[in-house]
Amino acid sequence: xxxxxxxxxxxxxxxxxxxxxxxxxxxxxxxxxxxxxxxxxxxxxxxxxxxxxxxxxxxxxxxxxxxxxxxxxxxxxxxxxxxxxxxxxxxxxxxxxxxxxxxxxxxxxxxxxxxxxxxxxxxxxxxxxxxxxxxxxxxxxxxxxxxxxxxxxxxxxxxxxxxxxxxxxxxxxxxxxxxxxxxxxxxxxxxxxxxxxxxxxxxxxxxxxxxxxxxxxxxxxxxxxxxxxxxxxxxxxxxxx
Numbered sequence: 001x002x003x004x005x006x007x008x009x010x011x012x013x014x015x016x017x018x019x020x021x022x023x024x025x026x027x028x029x030x031x032x033x034x035x036x037x038x039x040x041x042x043x044x045x046x047x048x049x050x051x052x053x054x055x056x057x058x059x060x061x062x063x064x065x066x067x068x069x070x071x072x073x074x075x076x077x078x079x080x081x082x083x084x085x086x087x088x089x090x091x092x093x094x095x096x097x098x099x100x101x102x103x104x105x106x107x108x109x110x111x112x113x114x115x116x117x118x119x120x121x122x123x124x125x126x127x128x129x130x131x132x133x134x135x136x137x138x139x140x141x142x143x144x145x146x147x148x149x150x151x152x153x154x155x156x157x158x159x160x161x162x163x164x165x166x167x168x169x170x171x172x173x174x175x176x177x178x179x180x181x182x183x184x185x186x187x188x189x190x191x192x193x194x195x196x197x198x199x200x201x202x203x204x205x206x207x208x209x210x211x212x213x214x215x216x217x218x219x220x221x222x223x224x225x226x227x228x229x230x231x232x233x234x235x236x237x238x239x240x241x
Contacts, residue, residue: 001024001027001030002103004166009127011234012126013122019120028048032099034096038094039095039096040094042092045089052078055099060092060185073097073158076165076167082110129234148201152226156223157233164239172215175213176209
């Protein structure tokens with residue numbers, strides 16, 4: 001249940017069996033959530049910290065005209081709201097993009113981890129810093145790169161996150177259940193433009209994207225094309241190869 005989270009945190013430091021047990025003990029229940037449902041809504045103060053066990057979710061903001069801006073994708077091993085132990089409400093919403101399995105961590109036990117377990121507190125702080133680094137890169141990606149490079153960069157980043165969480169079946173192929181609408185909402189593109197970019201990346205032999213699977217056919221070429229430098233993710237060297 002917490003394996004993907006542990007794999008991700010161990011990109012920073014090694015967790016002891018006691019650390020892992022304390023994480024397991026914080027889980028009070030596991031719940032299945034249907035696709036396209038809000039897990040957490042803006043301005044709420046959740047009673048629990050939510051851990052993605054299976055499936056995909058997204059952080060999003062609603063724009064005044066009703067459009068949805070996806071500001072982050074959440075995959076297995078990601079904590080949706082670790083900061084809520086210190087803040088009084090959510091400043092964005094989290095929605096399921098696929099059927100989800102969520103583990104609920106009791107907020108009080110998470111707060112106890114921050115105060116009593118220096119190793120896990122540092123690991124959670126590291127994870128938060130990486131999220132901030134990724135968000136800065138997303139901002140640069142959406143505002144400064146051409147459309148085709150935006151998606152290439154995004155594909156590389158998600159592949160790295162899958163590797164870091166130990167979720168890859170093969171080094172170059174991952175589960176990728178997003179629709180073109182969901183890609184467009186994150187990349188700041190129209191669906192028509194997103195489709196054209198995907199066709200170009202396929203035609204030039206960099207990716208295949210079908211049946212909810214993403215396969216990177218030429219990793220070095222896709223990285224170069226998307227201006228992707230994984231150092232901003234601060235992962236282990238073997239993950240970034």
